[in-house]
Amino acid sequence: MSDVIANVAEALAEGSARIVDLTHTLDPDFPVIILPPEFGQCARFRMEEVSAYDHRGPAWKWHKLTLNEHTGTHFDAPSHWVSGKDVPNGDVDEIDPSVFVGPVVVIDCSAGAAEDVDFELTPDVILAWEAEHGEIPADAWVLMRTDWSKRSGAQYLNMAEDGPHSPGPTPDAIRLLLERDIRGFGTETVGTDAGQGSHYVPPYPAHYLLHGAGKFGLQCLCNLDQLPAIGALLIAPPLKIKGGTGSPTRVLAMVNT
Numbered sequence: 428m429s430d431v432i433a434n435v436a437e438a439l440a441e442g443s444a445r446i447v448d449l450t451h452t453l454d455p456d457f458p459v460i461i462l463p464p465e466f467g468q469c470a471r472f473r474m475e476e477v478s479a480y481d482h483r484g485p486a487w488k489w490h491k492l493t494l495n496e497h498t499g500t501h502f503d504a505p506s507h508w509v510s511g512k513d514v515p516n517g518d519v520d521e522i523d524p525s526v527f528v529g530p531v532v533v534i535d536c537s538a539g540a541a542e543d544v545d546f547e548l549t550p551d552v553i554l555a556w557e558a559e560h561g562e563i564p565a566d567a568w569v570l571m572r573t574d575w576s577k578r579s580g581a582q583y584l585n586m587a588e589d590g591p592h593s594p595g596p597t598p599d600a601i602r603l604l605l606e607r608d609i610r611g612f613g614t615e616t617v618g619t620d621a622g623q624g625s626h627y628v629p630p631y632p633a634h635y636l637l638h639g640a641g642k643f644g645l646q647c648l649c650n651l652d653q654l655p656a657i658g659a660l661l662i663a664p665p666l667k668i669k670g671g672t673g674s675p676t677r678v679l680a681m682v683n684t
Contacts, residue, residue, distance in 0.1 A: 442684060443684055445682060445684050446679050447654060447659075448679060449650050449651065449654075451649050455474070456580075457472060460497070460617045470493065471498065472498050472499060475490060476489075477490060477491055494675065498675055500645075500647040500649070501673050501675045502519065502644070503638065504518055504522060504671065505638040507673050510636070511639050514641045519672070519673065520670065526643070527664040529566065530661070531570060531659050532568070532570070533570045533655070533656050533657075534552065534553065534570070536548055537572055537573055539552075540573035543594075545592050545594065545622070547596070548596040552600070563609065568610050568613060569607075571595070571615070572615065572654075574652060576648060585622060590625070591617075593616040593617070594621060596633050598628065605640050605642070612643075614646050615646075619633035619637070619645075645676070655682060658682070660680065660682075662679040663676055
């Protein structure tokens with residue numbers, strides 16, 4: 428075992444590092460994104476018992492699962508969006524697995540989101556973060572902390588007559604993050620874009636700009652309040668689905684204690 432791997436294993440064993448679970452429990456009640464009725468809809472998670480140590484299978488218990496690729500805490504591949512449909516190796520089964528483990532920075536927008544459900548991550552917010560913590564390093568994941576994950580049910584989607592209202596990034600914020608050459612962008616909301624993201628130019632800029640640049644997305648994260656601004660390691664491998672545009676994911680972070 429190399430010294431690096433041995434040191435990681437030792438840190439976890441002795442408690443000087445710990446694993447934070449950034450994943451919501453996948454169950455039928457977890458909200459999914461709601462699109463205008465003329466579009467196909469995201470399916471909620473469903474679990475059907477096949478056998479449970481009974482006449483259907485005396486020594487085993489198992490379930491049949493039904494779900495959308497983008498249900499619950501999940502990973503977005505470039506091919507998820509039209510701008511990324513021609514990105515090389517843009518499906519989840521084609522992505523180099525080394526990108527599923529990497530450094531992560533957290534931009535704390537929780538105070539702003541508490542005051543304004545439509546709070547925007549702007550270049551000024553990012554630059555203020557960099558003035559305190561240093562420039563966002565290339566090839567890092569960037570997570571937008573809003574504490575939105577502490578909501579549940581109808582409050583999580585926060586639907587109104589004009590659609591959902593939830594915080595998210597502006598187009599210029601995403602462009603700045605792309606200038607930093609980030610690996611991907613993640614949020615606590617149901618998507619990487621703001622609830623009213625359709626009104627930006629381009630619409631849904633996190634999806635359009637990130638995936639067009641071959642970058643990745645994570646959404647429906649939780650426990651971001653347990654991560655430091657810098658210094659954590661993110662672990663976010665999607666299922667290896669042939670031709671998959673995304674996947675429910677058990678997202679973990681390793682942090683120093």
